[in-house]
Amino acid sequence: MTFLLAALIVLITLGVTFWASSRNTSAGDFYVAGGKISATQNGIAIAGDYMSAASFLGITGLIALNGYDxxxxxxxxxxxxxxxxxxxxxxLRNLGKYTLADMLVYRLKDQRVRFYAAFSTITVSTFYMIAQVVGAGSLISLLSGGLLKPTLAIPLVGLLMIVYVVVGGMLATTWVQIIKAMLLMFATIVMSVLILARFGFSFSDLLGAATDKNGAAFLEPGLKYKNPLDLISLCLALVLGTAGLPHILVRFFTVPTAQDARKSVVVAMGLIGAFYIMTALMGNAANVLVGKDTIVAANPAGNMAAPLLAQALGGGAGTLGGEFGLAFVTAVAFATILAVVAGLTISASTSFTHDIYNGVMKGGKANEQEQFKVARMATVAVGLLSIVLGLLAKDQNVAFLVALAFAIAASANLPVILYTLFWRGFNANGAVWGIVGGLAVTLVLIALSPNIMSVDPPEKTTGRHPVQRTAIFPLENPGIVSIPAGFALAALGALLGKRRPEDERNFEEMQYRAYTGAGMDGTVAAHD
Incomplete structure (x- = not known):
């Protein structure tokens, strides 16, 4: 049943992909669907891009195992x-064309900024993508009854991802994300209603049952993060990282105007807010109705809590309702992964092709056919890289993996974005220092953290630890250190860099264009 439902979703999305392929007539169509997506469509697609495997599988599992944290x-x-x-x-919509680097270069006028911004985009997308393919491996292993191990499932997802992007570009990716968002919202609403029906439509009764089963500490901070700084660091990365995520930011280039970009965010926030409220229901209900032991037995990191909850709500293992619930939720989660991975892949391949190949290597002179060819080759390369890294990280919790991507985005991208928009004295040297320094500090702290180093036995951890020794950096998420470091390094670089006579004029032009939209030419921003 699960295979049939998953196959049906894949066939529908492949049909959309081949429909979209005939509409890819230019590099702009491939990169950002020609800027012709409506605000509502884009808002649903943003939600589809954002409500990833980390949200549906990872957070449900984290709540089920760790409560409040x-x-x-x-x-x-x-x-x-x-x-x-x-x-x-x-x-961003007013200043950019295809990528985050476009916005920065519009003001800073330095190809070094374009290169390093593209490198950061690819790094963030890669970390985020690892989480999705890890989730896919767990899902397919579960739905096949263990016949298809993650080592086979992860390459399958990578292959589908490459087909979506190479054939259909951003238009196909957008519609795959819309379909996935609608399926995911439907599944979570149905599950939430069934959960509330089990507990007399009282959230308090559900929390009471969770407390009875686990003790009062389950609803208090400290079950997962013993050190309060760990929780603060995590929240800083999550709250600030979104504004630096390339695959989310690129969606603002798919709409005709800046007003549509704002409307897209409002639509997305409505869907995302409702969804995340429902994760509280699903996580606590999984703890009560399925149990920690069963969840951990299916997947030590808790990634299978949502599918197992759907099975329990439908009547349990072996019943028609239970098996259909498991099959449907697993298939929807699989669609979730395919959609998000497609968005990440096109973001990374667009950044490489438009920024590094065309912008830096070719000086902006590559023709449409060249860019098409390179974009597709880059897509294949990104897909293969994600497969390899996904296999290496297949035992990690997907929400945790995504949180690291958010830390990188908040430390390397956000400081440069904010300084570019609001600091008159900022310059290209500051952007390079901010991106490279923020990226380096974050990656070093991750390498020295308990995620990589641990002396605990495997059964007490959420995944593999390559270095068996006490962690040098004690926090799981580096945000509380790496984010201020990113801001400080960008500021220091700007102060040490040379001021050019045109910097003042560039800032004035950027401000005027950013908030009035003056100079916009049709559906995309015109460059000087």
């Missing part, structure tokens, strides 16, 4: 969109 992921990711709405969406 797990729910902080939901809170952080929802609040993050306020930063996107009020600060980033409109100026």
């Amino acid at each position: 797990g729910f902080m992921y939901s809170v952080g990711w929802f609040i993050a969109y306020l930063t996107v709405l009020f600060i980033v969406a409109e100026p």
